[in-house]
Amino acid sequence: MNALAATNRNFRQASRILGLDSKIEKSLLIPFREIKVECTLPKDDGTLVSYIGFRVQHDNARGPMKGGIRYHPEVDPDEVNALAQLMTWKTAVADIPYGGAKGGIGCTPKDLSTSELERLTRVFTQKIHDLIGVNTDVPAPDMGTNAQTMAWILDEYSKFHGYSPAVVTGKPIDLGGSLGREAATGRGVVYATEALLAEHGKSIKGLTFAIQGFGNVGSWAASLLHERGGKVVAVSDITGAVKNSNGIDITALIQHKEATGKLADFNGADAMDANDLLTHECDVLIPCALGGVLNRENAGDVKAKFIIEAANHPTDPDADEILTKKGVTILPDIYANAGGVTVSYFEWVQNIQGFMWDEEKVNQELKRYMTRAFHNIKGMCHSHNCNLRMGAFTLGVNRVARATSLRGWEA
Numbered sequence: 246m247n248a249l250a251a252t253n254r255n256f257r258q259a260s261r262i263l264g265l266d267s268k269i270e271k272s273l274l275i276p277f278r279e280i281k282v283e284c285t286l287p288k289d290d291g292t293l294v295s296y297i298g299f300r301v302q303h304d305n306a307r308g309p310m311k312g313g314i315r316y317h318p319e320v321d322p323d324e325v326n327a328l329a330q331l332m333t334w335k336t337a338v339a340d341i342p343y344g345g346a347k348g349g350i351g352c353t354p355k356d357l358s359t360s361e362l363e364r365l366t367r368v369f370t371q372k373i374h375d376l377i378g379v380n381t382d383v384p385a386p387d388m389g390t391n392a393q394t395m396a397w398i399l400d401e402y403s404k405f406h407g408y409s410p411a412v413v414t415g416k417p418i419d420l421g422g423s424l425g426r427e428a429a430t431g432r433g434v435v436y437a438t439e440a441l442l443a444e445h446g447k448s449i450k451g452l453t454f455a456i457q458g459f460g461n462v463g464s465w466a467a468s469l470l471h472e473r474g475g476k477v478v479a480v481s482d483i484t485g486a487v488k489n490s491n492g493i494d495i496t497a498l499i500q501h502k503e504a505t506g507k508l509a510d511f512n513g514a515d516a517m518d519a520n521d522l523l524t525h526e527c528d529v530l531i532p533c534a535l536g537g538v539l540n541r542e543n544a545g546d547v548k549a550k551f552i553i554e555a556a557n558h559p560t561d562p563d564a565d566e567i568l569t570k571k572g573v574t575i576l577p578d579i580y581a582n583a584g585g586v587t588v589s590y591f592e593w594v595q596n597i598q599g600f601m602w603d604e605e606k607v608n609q610e611l612k613r614y615m616t617r618a619f620h621n622i623k624g625m626c627h628s629h630n631c632n633l634r635m636g637a638f639t640l641g642v643n644r645v646a647r648a649t650s651l652r653g654w655e656a
């Protein structure tokens with residue numbers, strides 16, 4: 246099942262549990278605006294190449310739309326639609342005053358030089374600058390993009406609208422980025438994991454973790470788990486995977502990846518087949534890369550007792566059913582990875598206030614938001630006798646439905 250069909254299915258299930266009116270259900274499903282633009286890139290060798298850029302603005306009942314920009318060859322309209330919708334429920338679960346959006350360009354960033362990436366980002370921004378803004382739609386990094394990408398968007402946007410640091414989040418600190426934003430998604434994953442494990446009378450220390458993806462989210466999550474005494478026993482990226490049943494030295498692995506660009510040939514661990522990462526022996530599995538990686542083919546072989554969805558939509562509905570039957574507890578994406586957008590909100594607030602918080606305050610507030618959201622989700626699970634995914638969906642959908650009806654939009 247594709248990402249959009251799966252997301253719509255989860256939404257409809259939540260809507261049924263909440264007893265939403267069919268008019269409101271329809272209005273929440275249909276995106277506010279879908280943007281598709283051609284981005285022509287003059288390559289370094291003088292040739293021209295066309296890429297397709299997307300921005301889907303799903304909903305703004307609770308505030309400006311918010312969500313990342315992804316550069317990846319598999320970016321397509323269905324996936325961007327699903328990711329934009331997930332952002333709407335995620336910001337509502339975190340209880341931050343935003344709606345949801347997502348964007349991306351179907352490209353392979355590693356095949357482009359830095360100056361090509363800059364030109365492509367500027368062309369994309371020229372095409373969408375009138376449709377984003379501090380109070381309308383605020384982009385941020387996602388797969389394949391980073392603080393530098395946000396700096397280019399900010400600069401290009403500011404040529405049309407005047408200097409506007411709050412138009413993007415996840416910026417470099419020197420341009421008004423928030424301390425703690427780079428680590429925030431991984432840190433939020435760790436706070437979410439702590440909240441879940443505490444419910445089960447467990448803690449990170451001594452448990453074993455397998456992590457798929459070692460980019461921004463995966464490497465920060467691994468590093469913070471390692472710092473808390475968790476044993477990261479397997480890690481993968483696009484180049485391969487490594488394992489060590491005694492626990493991998495994550496600081497050394499990060500240094501190795503920075504130096505060589507890959508996980509392979511790391512001294513402190515053995516090479517393994519990256520396809521086996523998701524079914525590796527561990528207590529906690531954390532997918533931190535692409536969507537749909539847990540599916541009918543591999544779900545039955547998963548050994549972990551807990552899955553923390555740091556990636557967006559890593560578990561398709563077939564896998565969800567199989568894993569639930571096996572007794573695996575799944576902490577859903579719209580909560581587990583909400584730390585990134587939560588600190589994006591803090592960054593936007595700091596930009597608007599013209600005042601910078603210290604990192605300790607950012608991390609403390611992040612923990613407070615993540616812990617509060619976990620208890621709110623558990624409350625919904627209790628009231629509706631449902632699992633954590635439906636607890637999170639009903640929490641988010643209910644908040645957006647209330648705002649929609651208070652604004653008189655349901656007719």
Ligand SMILES: NC(=O)C1=CN([C@@H]2O[C@H](COP(=O)(O)OP(=O)(O)OC[C@H]3O[C@@H](n4cnc5c(N)ncnc54)[C@H](OP(=O)(O)O)[C@@H]3O)[C@@H](O)[C@H]2O)C=CC1
Binds near residue numbers: 482483
């Ligand atoms: N950045 C953020 O703040 C947020 C991100 N997310 C989600 O987290 C996930 C990761 O995002 P982020 O860390 O920012 O992205 P990055 O681009 O920083 O990292 C992605 C990682 O995934 C690896 N990867 C790609 N394809 C595969 C594959 N087939 N198998 C194994 N690893 C693979 C990449 O490998 P390599 O390093 O070799 O390229 C890289 O390590 C995405 O689903 C994203 O939507 C969710 C909330 C916020």
Ligand SMILES: O=C(O)CCC(=O)C(=O)O
Binds near residue numbers: 311312314557
């Ligand atoms: O920080 C943000 O605004 C968005 C992060 C994001 O894209 C996500 O949570 O999936």
